[in-house]
C-alpha cells in the first residue's frame with residue numbers, strides 16, 4: 202500500500218493533541234500505509250476479516266451497554282464495563298463522529314485487558330486501523346482473534 | 359506505450375505543480391478586500407476584510423457558532439446555511455454533510471473562506487451566544503472523578519440562558535496540545551445566578567479537555583466560556599415531570615430544578631431519578647434532599663446499581679427503578695441527561711410505558 206497525500210493528512214490528524222490528548226499512533230514512527238498493511242496481513246493470516254473482528258467486539262460491548270457502568274461478566278469469562286461518557290469523537294479519517302464511552306474488558310484467564318469504543322470499532326471495520334504501536338488503544342489483531350475466539354468465516358459465507 | 363505513460367506522468371506533474379503554485383500564490387497575494395456578511399436576511403450585517411474562515415470572521419464580530427474542534431474541520435458542529443457567496447462545497451466538508459444538507463446549502467463555517475459578500479442563516483438563538491473571560495472562582499471535588507467548577511463573570515457582565523443549556527469551555531495549550539480546544543458542558547447553576555456559571559465535570563481518562571481541567575486549571579485563573587447553546591430546557595406544560603440522569607448528567611437537571619424553585623413552578627410534580635453504581639459516585643445528595651424536604655412537588659430518588667448494602671437508596675439500574683415507579687405514563691414528560699447508552703435504555707422503558715417519544719427530551723449530541 203502506498204502512503205498517499207490523503208493518508209498523510211489523516212496521519213496528521215492522528216498526532217497527539219489534535220483530536221485526542223495522546224493521538225492514535227503511540228510511539229509508532231511508521232507511515233500509516235505501513236501500519237495498515239501490516240495489520241491487514243495479520244488479519245488475513247488469521248483467516249478472518251476486519252468486519253468480523255469489529256462485530257465480535259461490538260457484541261461484547263452490547264452486553265455491557267444499558268448497564269450504566271455496572272460491571273458484567275460476559276460469556277462466563279470477560280469482566281466488562283461500558284463507560285457512560287458524554288460527547289462524540291470525530292474519526293481521524295473524517296467520516297463521522299462516534300460516542301466516547303469506552304468498553305473496558307479484563308480477561309482473568311490471560312490477565313490481559315482491552316479497551317475500545319465506537320470509534321475504535323469503526324476504524325477497525327471501515328479502515329482496518331488498530332492504532333499504532335504503543336497507543337493506549339492499540340489492539341493486536343492476532344491477539345483479538347485468539348482471546349475472543351474469532352473463527353475464520355466458512356468458505357462462501 | 360512507455361511514451362504515453364511518460365506523457366501522462368509529465369502532464370500530472372505539471373498540473374500538480376500548477377495547483378501548488380496557485381495555492382501558494384493565493385496564500386501570499388490574494389486579498390479579497392471588503393466583504394459584507396448578512397445574517398438572517400438583514401437581521402445583522404457587517405463588513406469585514408475577506409480571506410478568513412467564516413467561523414473566525416463571525417467570531418471576530420462576537421458571533422459564536424458551535425465548534426467542537428476549534429475550526430480544524432474534524433467535528434462537523436459548525437454547520438450553518440449559506441444562501442449566497444460560499445463558493446463550491448470543499449472536499450473537507452463532504453464527510454460531514456448528508457445529501458439533504460448539501461442540497462440546502464448547509465456548510466462547515468470553519469472550512470468556508472470569506473472571499474465575497476456572504477449571506478447566511480443561523481438559528482436566532484445563536485445571535486445571543488457570547489464569549490466570557492471568567493475567573494475560576496471555586497473548584498470543588500464532588501466525587502472521586504467529578505468536580506464542580508464555579509466561574510465568576512467579569513465585573514458588570516451577566517449571562518442569560520435557559521436552565522438546561524450548555525456552554526463550551528475552552529482549554530489552554532498544555533503538553534502535546536498546542537491549540538485551545540473546546541468541549542460542551544451543561545450549566546449546573548440557575549439562570550437567576552447570572553453573574554456566574556457553574557459546571558459539573560467528570561474526568562475522562564486521558565481526555566483532552568478534562569485532563570486540563572483536573573491537572574492544569576487552578577482557582578483564580580481566567581478561563582474562556584462560550585455560550586449558551588442547546589435545546590435541552592423545560593417545556594411549558596402542565597405535565598408531571600420525570601428527570602433521569604447519571605454521572606455528570608445531573609448538571610442540567612440541577613439547573614432546571616433550581617430554576618423551577620426560582621420561578622415558582624409548583625404546580626408540576628417532578629421526580630428526579632439519579633443513577634450511579636456505588637455510593638462514592640453520588641453527589642449533591644444533601645442539596646436535593648433539602649429541596650425535596652422543602653418543596654412537596656419535588657421527589658429525589660437516587661439509585662445504586664452495584665451490590666453495596668446498608669444505604670437508604672433504591673437498588674438496581676435506574677431504568678428498573680423508573681419502571682417500577684410508574685404504571686402507564688399518560689400525563690408525563692421526561693428529561694434525560696447521560697450517555698447515548700443510558701438515554702437509549704431510558705427511552706425504551708418510558709415509551710414502553712406509553713410515553714410518546716416526542717415528550718422525551720435530551721441533548722441529541724451528548
Ligand SMILES: Cc1cc2nc3c(=O)[nH]c(=O)nc-3n(C[C@H](O)[C@H](O)[C@H](O)COP(=O)(O)OP(=O)(O)OC[C@H]3O[C@@H](n4cnc5c(N)ncnc54)[C@H](O)[C@@H]3O)c2cc1C
Pocket residue numbers: 220221222223224225226286287288289290301302303318320321332336338524541542543544545558559560561562563564565566567568569588606607609721723724
Ligand atoms: C451537549 C453536551 C453537554 C455535555 N455536558 C457535560 C457535562 O456537564 N459534564 C461533563 O463532564 N461532560 C459533559 N459533556 C461531555 C464533554 O463535552 C466532553 O466530551 C467530555 O468531558 C470529554 O472531553 P475530553 O476532551 O476530556 O475527552 P476527549 O479527549 O474528547 O475524549 C477522550 C476519549 O476519546 C477516546 N479516545 C482517545 N484516544 C483514542 C484512540 N486512540 N482511539 C479511539 N478512541 C480514543 C476515548 O474514548 C477517550 O475516553 C457534554 C457533551 C455534550 C455534547
Ligand code: FES
Pocket residue numbers: 424425426427428429430431432433434435436466467468469
Ligand atoms: S469547528 Fe469543527 S468542523 Fe468546523
